[in-house]
Structure formats: C-alpha cells, structure tokens
Amino acid sequence: MxxxxxxxxxxxxxxxxxxxxxxxxxxxxxxxxxxxAKYERIGSLSGMTGAEAxxxxxxxxxxxxxxxxxxxxxxxxxxxxxxxxVHLSQSIYGRTSLAAVAVAAxxxxxxxxxxxxxxxxxxxxxxxxxxNFGAQIxxxxxxxxxxxxxxxxxxxxxxxxSLSVIFQLVTLPVEFNASRRALALLxxxxxxxxxxxxxxxxxxxxxxxxxxxxxAGSLLQLLRLLILFGGNRRDN
Ligand SMILES: [Zn+2]
Numbered sequence: 001m002x003x004x005x006x007x008x009x010x011x012x013x014x015x016x017x018x019x020x021x022x023x024x025x026x027x028x029x030x031x032x033x034x035x036x037a038k039y040e041r042i043g044s045l046s047g048m049t050g051a052e053a054x055x056x057x058x059x060x061x062x063x064x065x066x067x068x069x070x071x072x073x074x075x076x077x078x079x080x081x082x083x084x085x086v087h088l089s090q091s092i093y094g095r096t097s098l099a100a101v102a103v104a105a106x107x108x109x110x111x112x113x114x115x116x117x118x119x120x121x122x123x124x125x126x127x128x129x130x131x132n133f134g135a136q137i138x139x140x141x142x143x144x145x146x147x148x149x150x151x152x153x154x155x156x157x158x159x160x161x162s163l164s165v166i167f168q169l170v171t172l173p174v175e176f177n178a179s180r181r182a183l184a185l186l187x188x189x190x191x192x193x194x195x196x197x198x199x200x201x202x203x204x205x206x207x208x209x210x211x212x213x214x215x216a217g218s219l220l221q222l223l224r225l226l227i228l229f230g231g232n233r234r235d236n
Contacts, residue, residue: 021217024217025217031209032207035203036206042098044192047096051088053100057185067086068086070089072090073089074091076089077103079111081114101200105191106207109177113174127163135161139161141154168215186200
C-alpha cells in the first residue's frame with residue numbers, strides 16, 4: 001500500500017523522512033509483538049476464550065446479528081461491517097489469555113460502533129473504495145509525472161496519496177474508541193477482573209500505537225512529497 005518499491009528511483013536528502021517513518025513503524029510493531037508475547041502467557045481468571053468473550057459482549061449489547069468466526073493467520077483479527085462478522089485469528093479465538101480476550105473485545109468494539117452508527121466508522125467505510133483506488137495509482141502517477149515532467153500528474157498523484165493519509169488519520173479515533181469500549185465491556189461483563197484490565201489496556205495500547213505509527217509514517221511521506229514537488233509549479 002505504501003509503494004516502497006518506488007523509493008529507490010528518487011533518492012535524495014528528504015529520503016530520511018521515509019526512513020524515520022519505517023523506523024517508527026518497526027518500533028511500534030516490535031512493541032506490539034513483545035506486549036502480545038507477555039499477555040499471551042497470562043490466562044484470564046474467568047477462563048473465557050476469545051470467542052466466548054466476544055459472544056458475551058455482543059449479547060450484552062443486544063447484538064444478535066453479528067457472527068464470530070475463526071480466521072487463519074496471525075494478527076488477522078478484524079470486524080467486517082459488510083457481512084457483520086467478527087473474524088478472530090486462531091490464537092485469539094480459542095485461547096483464554098488476557099491478550100486473546102482483549103483483542104476479541106476490541107473487535108467487538110467495532111461491531112458495537114457499527115450497531116450504534118458511530119460516525120468515524122461510517123466515514124472510514126465510505127472512504128475504502130476511493131482510498132484503495134488512490135493507493136494503487138498514486139505512486140505510478142507521480143513517477144510518470146516525473147518522467148514526463150508533467151506537474152499536473154505529479155500533483156494528482158500527491159492528492160491521491162494524501163487521501164490515504166486522511167484515511168489513516170480517520171482510522172485513529174475508530175481504533176482508540178473501539179479499545180475504550182472493549183475495556184469497559186470486559187469489566188462490566190465480568191470477563192476480566194479490575195486488576196486484569198491494566199494488562200488488557202497495555203495490550204490494546206500497543207496495538208493502537210501501530211496505527212499511530214503508520215499514520216505518522218504516511219504523514220512524513222506526504223511531507224516529503226510536498227517538499228520535493230509541492231513548490232515546483234513555477235519551474236515548468
Ligand atoms: Zn480495530
């Protein structure tokens with residue numbers, strides 16, 4: 001999605017922005033992995049699996065039309081509003097760890113957002129097709145624009161790239177809100193005891209930081225593009 005393959009074609013001092021973004025993202029991912037490894041080993045006192053916790057949370061919110069299903073892969077957990085399904089990876093679905101229960105509750109937080117018509121989630125959903133299209137053609141447009149010395153193409157490419165940056169910024173409140181809902185739901189439904197909540201909070205906080213890092217990385221890339229090409233118009 002970020003078009004890393006194209007960067008080698010125009011190396012310059014502002015490339016440091018890209019490197020900083022990559023380092024931030026790698027650090028956030030490493031922190032998430034170590035936090036997950038820690039809370040994966042701690043079982044919840046209630047002994048509920050991720051799937052059971054999800055079912056309990058959904059029922060407590062009067063949500064009966066959302067399915068909870070296992071999905072293959074790691075960190076593939078997500079809620080899909082199109083088919084109203086909470087997809088939980090195998091290590092979350094069937095395990096009773098703090099990490100499993102926290103992640104399952106977070107995905108249910110998205111289902112609750114959907115059921116309540118939470119505006120940032122709606123906005124994010126509406127942006128997906130445009131952003132996917134923009135992500136595919138923004139870097140090719142910028143490159144072709146550079147090769148043909150066509151500032152309009154470059155500007156259009158940067159505009160499309162900025163859409164994906166906006167998308168990542170809209171994602172942040174959606175993610176933080178889902179985690180906030182998750183922690184309240186875990187406690188109110190007795191799935192986690194009060195002293196277990198801080199572990200779940202650390203786990204979800206580390207996950208949220210990967211979204212912050214991705215957004216920061218994209219903002220840095222946009223800044224770089226604007227520095228490189230934003231003031232070029234008078235030269236053509
Ligand atoms: Zn989420």
